[in-house]
Amino acid sequence: MKITIVAGARPNFMKIAPIIRAIKEHNNEGPKIEFRLVHTGQHYDKKMSDDFFEQLRIPQPDNNLGVGSGTQAAQTAAIMVGFEKELQENRPDLVLVVGDVTSTMACAITAKKLCIDVAHVEAGIRSGDLTMPEEINRIVTDSITDIFFTTTQEASQTLETSGKTAESIYFVGNTMIDTLFQNLENLQAPTWWKEEEFTSKEYFLVTLHRPGNVDDMNNLVNLLQNIMKGTSPSRVIFPVHPRTKKVIDQSGYAHPDLYLTDPMPYLEFLYLVKNAKAVITDSGGITEEATVLSVPCMTLRSSTERPETITIGSNELVGTDPVKLVPFLVKVNEGKWKKSSIPELWDGHTSERIVKIIADRYQ
Incomplete structure (x- = not known):
């Protein structure tokens, strides 16, 4: 055939x-x-x-x-x-x-x-x-x-x-979890990992790409301000799309603990997920990977097509109001995140x- x-x-x-x-x-x-x-x-x-x-x-x-x-x-x-x-x-x-x-x-x-x-x-x-x-x-x-x-x-x-x-x-x-399992032993630290002195489980990983979160300058800055306040004193890694980077640059926003990098290849990005203290995202697929890797995950959306990552996995649906992120970050910092498991099959x-x-x- x-x-x-x-x-x-x-x-x-x-x-x-x-x-x-x-x-x-x-x-x-x-x-x-x-x-x-x-x-x-x-x-x-x-x-x-x-x-x-x-x-x-x-x-x-x-x-x-x-x-x-x-x-x-x-x-x-x-x-x-x-x-x-x-x-x-x-x-x-x-x-x-x-x-x-x-x-x-x-x-x-x-x-x-x-x-x-x-x-x-x-x-x-x-x-x-x-x-x-x-x-x-x-x-x-x-x-x-x-x-x-x-x-x-x-x-x-x-x-x-x-x-x-x-x-x-x-x-x-x-099938995306097939790929994860097939590549776990091949994950690679980004080239800047040692130079920037990052340490496993001592940083937060952020990914944002949905228009409602990144296209409006004031909204994006407000979101980043709340993230940086809630994750302190940890550092934050943000692989950022060039379009979003342009919005950040135009705003003039910067923070000494916010590390912006280009979008990452697969093996390097999964290395960052696996070793993160927690993930903050508006992506669906990343919530699946975080679940399998048992990494706390917070989704900045009002709905999800992957409810199993919440009911079974390590994900929580925060919503689009950045203020609501704060209590979830408190749970991560206090080591009180919920227990999770891997969905069937x-x-x-x-x-x-x-x-x-x-x-x-x-x-």
Whole structure:
């Protein structure tokens, strides 16, 4: 059989890497699964992409659509036009999309309009917040998908409640956690770690990228001020996107204990998560990694599509008011953070289960 695997943004790389690895292992023992890797280029930074592909041992894409940035509509349209040509020239039996980025939705729509089956990895998760572009992408993708691979039983139930058949839904676990387990022994300290005299469990790690948190200068400064006040006397590492860095620079805000750095390659960033005293973030995926690593995590959002990181894991939903962060930081500093565990089937073997299911269905 033939599969086309789609990646569009950095979070996708961590989700497809173990699937490709599992396909290669499957091909050593059984009927071969041919695959093409298509990178839409939705998010593309040559250095970061090269780092991720090298560190995660992902083969170079068979096709890079080179879409680049743009408005939601322009980006979606460009992906669909490029991916339609790809599928017409290299028609597969199945298109596999992952996560909830624009590429996920656009490629799923394109495949279905060409009457090609679609499998969605990380299906069924919902935040309930329709102001998030990702939520729209999830809902649309799942409305037309043929095979659903879910990270939790709750996600499977969401799909069944929406009318999907039980035979099309497979609770398999989390491929991003496969990648984490496969790389734990390879984590690397950033080049500046020793020079800046950072010490394990003596710093907080911050990641912020959602427009509501970073686009408004006054709001971002207020957020950083509350973070620095609550984390004192610890230092704070903030890998910051160039767009957000520009807002910080324009504000003139600085703090002696705030260390700003460029976005990090995968192995270096996970090193920072693993060794952090706690993580403060507005990302969904990082809450999953922090949960598996048992690192206290605070999410600066009013909703989450990953409730298991709160009910089972090490994450807490703080909200968007930075003042509400303070009591959570007190718990971290006093060593009173809640006990956590790892969700069911987040065991490092999700990709093997996915590939076996696909092989059984199509071969």
